[in-house]
Amino acid sequence: MTKPKLRVFSGIQPTGDLHIGNYIGALKVWAKNQDLYDNIFCVVDLHAITIPEAIKPVDFKKQIKQTVALYLACGLDPKKSAIFVQSTVPAHTELAWILNCITPVSWLEKMTQYKSKAKNRQSVGAGLLNYPVLMAADILLYQTDLVPVGDDQKQHVEIARDIAKRFNSIFGQTFRLPRSLIRQEGARIMGLDDPTQKMSKSIASQKADHAIFLSDRPEIIRRKIARAVTDNKNELLFKKASLGIKNLLTLYQIFSGKSQSVIEKLLTDKGYGFLKNEVSEAIIAELSPIQEQYQKIVKDEKLLQEILNRGTKKVEKIALKTLSDVKKKIGLS
Ligand code: TRP
Numbered sequence: 001m002t003k004p005k006l007r008v009f010s011g012i013q014p015t016g017d018l019h020i021g022n023y024i025g026a027l028k029v030w031a032k033n034q035d036l037y038d039n040i041f042c043v044v045d046l047h048a049i050t051i052p053e054a055i056k057p058v059d060f061k062k063q064i065k066q067t068v069a070l071y072l073a074c075g076l077d078p079k080k081s082a083i084f085v086q087s088t089v090p091a092h093t094e095l096a097w098i099l100n101c102i103t104p105v106s107w108l109e110k111m112t113q114y115k116s117k118a119k120n121r122q123s124v125g126a127g128l129l130n131y132p133v134l135m136a137a138d139i140l141l142y143q144t145d146l147v148p149v150g151d152d153q154k155q156h157v158e159i160a161r162d163i164a165k166r167f168n169s170i171f172g173q174t175f176r177l178p179r180s181l182i183r184q185e186g187a188r189i190m191g192l193d194d195p196t197q198k199m200s201k202s203i204a205s206q207k208a209d210h211a212i213f214l215s216d217r218p219e220i221i222r223r224k225i226a227r228a229v230t231d232n233k234n235e236l237l238f239k240k241a242s243l244g245i246k247n248l249l250t251l252y253q254i255f256s257g258k259s260q261s262v263i264e265k266l267l268t269d270k271g272y273g274f275l276k277n278e279v280s281e282a283i284i285a286e287l288s289p290i291q292e293q294y295q296k297i298v299k300d301e302k303l304l305q306e307i308l309n310r311g312t313k314k315v316e317k318i319a320l321k322t323l324s325d326v327k328k329k330i331g332l333s
Contacts (some may be wrong), residue, residue, distance in 0.1 A: 021199035025150025031075035084311035136160035
C-alpha cells in the first residue's frame, strides 16, 4: 500500500504585481513540489481587504483572475493542485469566527506583521488584528500538514499551530497540526536598492528600483539589476560578500540553478559588472516563458473560471467535513 501524500496548503493575496521574492519563496516551490504532495492553493481575497484602502471593487475581480493566471503560468497544474478563491468557500469565515473565540487577543497583538502594518495608521480595522486567525482557518480547514511560504509568514503558521493545539486541548482532537515549509537558500531576498530590507510589495510601490516584478520586461530587469547596490571591494565569495552582492549571488544561484562552488569558480577574476549581467540574463531566461504563458492564459476567462469552479468543488468537501466536526465538538450541531 502506498502512503497517502501529505497535504500542502498555501495562498497569496490578489493584490497586484508579484515580485521575484514572492515567486522564489512561494510559487516556484509550489510548482516544483506538486508531485510530492496533495496540493491546495488559494487566492486569499478576504485577507486582501484587511487594509481598507486596498479594496477597489472593480480592480479586485481582475486582480483575482490575474493571480490565478499567474499561478498557472508559473506551472501549477490544475490536475495536480486544486486552485480556488477563498471567498467562494464560506467555511473559511465560519471557522475563522469560531477560532477567534478561542484565540487570546494578546497572541494577536504580538504578531510582527500586525505591529508593522498597524504602525503609522490612524485607525486599524479589527480584521487586521484577526488576520492570523483567518489564515489559521484557511490552513486548519484542510487538515494541512505543510504550508510552503516565504519566511515572513513563519510566525503566522506557528500561531495557526498554536490555535489548533488550543482547540484540540479544549474540545478534543480535531485539527492536524501544520508546519511551515521554508526554502533554505534565498528564504530572504533583499531589496535591490537597500539590501538591509526584505524585498517587499509595499516598498516596491514607492521605489522603482527596489524589486523585480514577474511582469518586468527584459530591459527593465537589466536596468534594475544594473542599479542594484554594490560596494567597492570586488568580493565575490558567498561567505565574504557584502549584503548587496550576497543578494545578487543568491539570485544568481536560484535563477541559474548552479551551485555556490560552481558560481564562485565561474566568477574568479571577474567583476561586479559580469555578475550583474549573468544575474539579469538568468532571471530573464526564467521569467520570459512565464510571461508568455501568462499573456495567453489571462485572456481565457472561461478556462480560468472552469479551473476555479473545479477547485472550489474539490476543496469544499474537505472544508465542510472539518467544519461539521468542529461544530459537533462545540455543540453547535
Ligand atoms: N498571509 C499570507 C501572505 O501574505 C497569505 C495567506 C493567507 C496564506 N492564508 C494563507 C499563506 C494560508 C499560506 C496559508 O503571504
